[in-house]
Amino acid sequence: MTPTLDTRPRIIALMGPTxxxxxxxxxxxxxxxDGEIVSVDSVLVYRGLDIGAAKPARDEQARVPHHLMDVRDPWQPYSAAEFAVDAAVAIDGILARGKLPILAGGTGLYFRALLEGLAAMPEADAAQRAAIAAEAEASGWPGMHAALARVDAAAARRIHATDAQRIQRALEVYRLSGRAISEWQRDAKMKTSCWKxxxxxxxxxxRAVLHARIEQRFDAMLVEGFLDEVHALRGLPELATHAAPLELPAIRAVGYRQAWQWLDGDGDATLFRERAIAATRQLAKRQFTWLRGELAARWFDPVTxxxxxxxxVAGFIGQPSA
Incomplete structure (x- = not known):
């Protein structure tokens, strides 16, 4: 029997740790x-988060069209579901122009939302989130992680004990629905992709090579003016008057949170640097955990x-390699 030719449009997904x-x-x-890039990064979506987010430089953005960057102000919410809709629109536009869509980023939830779909679990609830945040203030996020483990052991195994955002969401879903977030995710129907x-x-x-790159890149960010960037963010009226800026996803981003805390008087410059680099390494560790679950992915070191x-890549798009 002759195999059916897969005529779906091709897109390339470049995943990896920071x-x-x-x-x-x-x-x-x-x-x-002749491609265009769709950013799959939950920090690059925010305006004003440039140096610390390693956002492509203006000349790079002028050279190649980039999508899904600078789509929200740092005090505005942006969900994975919104990303999935916006990214699909961007991809369809790129294909309509006869270009190659190239997804690039390290936010696993965004990739899953776009390529697999999301479970129809309860929407965010401000009152429930405030209650969880108040509990965390008293017991710490490791304590909230232990509470999550008692009601959803599967989710607790996947979520790091200091990952406040994901712990909060998992507890929120359970308290709103009486059902574990891991069950919602397990029952979610996989999206049949219209793309190959x-x-x-x-x-x-x-891993030591990546750790060295993280440290070198952070020091380069400091030279480029990362702290000036955070000073500018702190001066924005919407952030300067915000009741809890460190609870915003944008400001919780690695590097930004540590810089904000230092500028609040928490620690000295050396401790700030150590905290930021350690937080970035922890982010990379979480990203590796997600990436190991991407069984269909092929792994390469882009340097060696x-x-x-x-x-x-050439074999996938049907072009002879150089």
Missing amino acids: ASGKSAYALDLADRL VLKLVLAPPD QRMPLDAA
Whole structure:
């Protein structure tokens, strides 16, 4: 029996931990293959978060069209469900222009929302979130993680004990519905993709190499004026008058939270740097946990395995490799 030819439009998904080289490789691919980039990053969506978020420079954005960056102010909410809708619109527009869509980022929830769909679980509830935040103030987020483990052991195994945002959401869903978030996620119907997707994980095999890149990149951010950027954010009226700016997803982002705390007088410059680098390494660790679950993805180090990486892309899009 002759196999059915897959005629779905092709898109490339570049996944990986922070500081792994995704953005640089996405730019290179877009240059070579006439592509446009769709950012899959929950920090790049915010205006004003540039240096600390490693947002592509203005000349890079001018060289290659980028989508889903600077779509919200840092005090505005933006959900994974909204991202999925916006990203699908961006992808369809890129395909309509005859270009290659290149997804690039490290936010696993955004990738899942776009490529697999999300469970129809309860919407966010401000009162419930406030109650959980108050409990966390008293017992700490590790204590809230222990509370989550008692009602949803599967979710607690996936969520780090200091990941406040995900702990809060998991507890919120359980308290609103009486049902574990892991059950909602398990029952979610997988979205039948209208695109053929090549999933590539870009990451060095040696974790120490990534840790060194994280440290080097953070020091470069400081030289570029990261603290001036955070000063400017603190001066925005909507943030300066916000009751709890550190509870906003934008300001909770690694680096920004630690800089904000230091500018509030918590610790010295050395401690700030250590905290920010440690938080970034923890983020990378969580990203690796998610990436290991992407069974259909192929792993490459974009530095030492560039030729086989390029060959995988060429084979997917039907072009001879260089």
